[in-house]
Amino acid sequence: MIAQTPRVAFFPDSxxxxxxxxxxxxxxxxxxxxxxxxxxxxRAGNRRVPFAETGSTWSLELPRGFFSVPLEKDxxxxxxxxxxxxxxxxxxxxxxPTLIHITGPSEIGLLGAVLAHxxxxxxxxxxxxxxxxxxxxxFTGLLxxxxxxxxxxxxxIIENRALWLAAKFYSIAKILFAPNRELCSLLESATxxxxxxxxxxxxxxxxxxxxxxxxxxxxxxxxxFVGRLSVEKNVALLGQVQRELETAGFTRFKFLxxxxxxxxxxxxxxxxxxEFTGVLRGEPLVNAYxxxxxxxxxxxxxxxxxxxxxxxxxxxxxxVTPDGGPASxxxxxxxxxxxxxxxxxxxxxxxxEPPGLLSExxxxxRNYALTASWDAVFEGVYAGYQSTFGSRNxxxxxxxx
Numbered sequence: 001m002i003a004q005t006p007r008v009a010f011f012p013d014s015x016x017x018x019x020x021x022x023x024x025x026x027x028x029x030x031x032x033x034x035x036x037x038x039x040x041x042x043r044a045g046n047r048r049v050p051f052a053e054t055g056s057t058w059s060l061e062l063p064r065g066f067f068s069v070p071l072e073k074d075x076x077x078x079x080x081x082x083x084x085x086x087x088x089x090x091x092x093x094x095x096x097p098t099l100i101h102i103t104g105p106s107e108i109g110l111l112g113a114v115l116a117h118x119x120x121x122x123x124x125x126x127x128x129x130x131x132x133x134x135x136x137x138x139f140t141g142l143l144x145x146x147x148x149x150x151x152x153x154x155x156x157i158i159e160n161r162a163l164w165l166a167a168k169f170y171s172i173a174k175i176l177f178a179p180n181r182e183l184c185s186l187l188e189s190a191t192x193x194x195x196x197x198x199x200x201x202x203x204x205x206x207x208x209x210x211x212x213x214x215x216x217x218x219x220x221x222x223x224x225f226v227g228r229l230s231v232e233k234n235v236a237l238l239g240q241v242q243r244e245l246e247t248a249g250f251t252r253f254k255f256l257x258x259x260x261x262x263x264x265x266x267x268x269x270x271x272x273x274x275e276f277t278g279v280l281r282g283e284p285l286v287n288a289y290x291x292x293x294x295x296x297x298x299x300x301x302x303x304x305x306x307x308x309x310x311x312x313x314x315x316x317x318x319x320v321t322p323d324g325g326p327a328s329x330x331x332x333x334x335x336x337x338x339x340x341x342x343x344x345x346x347x348x349x350x351x352x353e354p355p356g357l358l359s360e361x362x363x364x365x366r367n368y369a370l371t372a373s374w375d376a377v378f379e380g381v382y383a384g385y386q387s388t389f390g391s392r393n394x395x396x397x398x399x400x401x
Contacts, residue, residue: 009097011112125173179304196384201374209315212290224292229261237298244345289314313369317361
């Protein structure tokens with residue numbers, strides 16, 4: 001039984017990289033720091049001073065090594081990360097956590113799960129990435145020369161097997177967190193564990209329509225995308241969208257593509273109307289969002305879609321697919337459109353051509369984003385800890401402070 005405010009040892013898969021897990025993890029630590037909560041973040045990184053202690057919030061940052069296997073352009077898996085166990089155990093024993101929270105089956109998450117078992121601590125786990133869908137899409141991408149039916153069948157087998165394996169791993173936790181209700185239901189069914197919502201928030205002061213720098217008489221429409229340029233993000237659809245818009249006679253547009261990834265070369269060849277900025281952060285990223293007219297996000301695999309919420313906060317309506325988390329953010333016909341792949345181009349023209357509709361959607365998008373705060377997200381996580389493991393009433397007063 002946890003008698004006081006939980007002392008959380010947090011083991012995120014990713015922290016400094018450019019992805020949703022890292023983005024959420026940085027905000028989680030910042031929340032703990034603002035509230036002066038007892039919180040230890042154990043993560044991969046290359047700080048010259050690996051250990052930092054600020055009030056009740058600690059961080060331990062240890063590098064991945066030479067034998068790391070690249071997963072993305074800025075993310076890897078280190079099978080030898082266990083070499084850091086002595087210093088991590090020493091820090092854990094000093095910090096004396098009352099629970100461990102992991103974000104997935106990376107080397108960091110596996111280590112956190114092992115330490116929870118070793119110290120007899122309750123384990124919480126949050127689901128941030130649809131690893132089963134990612135595995136299926138990447139595998140089928142390697143089978144492009146096979147007949148379509150065989151490729152799809154192989155993809156379904158890989159997806160089901162990967163989901164089964166992920167569920168076995170997550171079932172070792174006492175409570176799960178997921179960014180949308182559909183995933184929570186799936187995880188509860190697959191693991192037999194309770195699942196609480198852990199959506200995402202947005203800094204509506206940083207991400208603001210006022211950061212738009214385009215001239216008011218600029219009539220060219222900018223269709224934006226922000227994220228990893230990879231097969232699981234379904235970015236190839238952008239090429240189809242461009243062709244369909246041109247065929248329909250809609251030509252006063254260009255794409256603004258923010259990010260990097262394995263599909264960048266293909267996109268450069270097939271999107272002659274696109275500007276590629278690479279990865280942006282801070283004010284340059286906000287300016288990029290604010291200068292867009294529509295955000296076009298064709299992913300089927302995102303569990304939430306932080307970038308969609310950031311676009312809405314900048315007053316940019318979004319077009320997303322019915323699959324995954326982004327569909328739970330966008331209110332169809334109000335803050336954007338939720339449509340299948342084949343209707344993206346039509347949805348774009350239906351928003352951009354009628355006088356006044358885009359302006360109405362811009363206002364609605366901003367107003368919705370103002371209701372999403374990071375503090376509310378993480379207060380919900382702590383409420384989940386308390387409802388599962390127990391705590392005294394005064395703990396909730398500390399969280400609201």
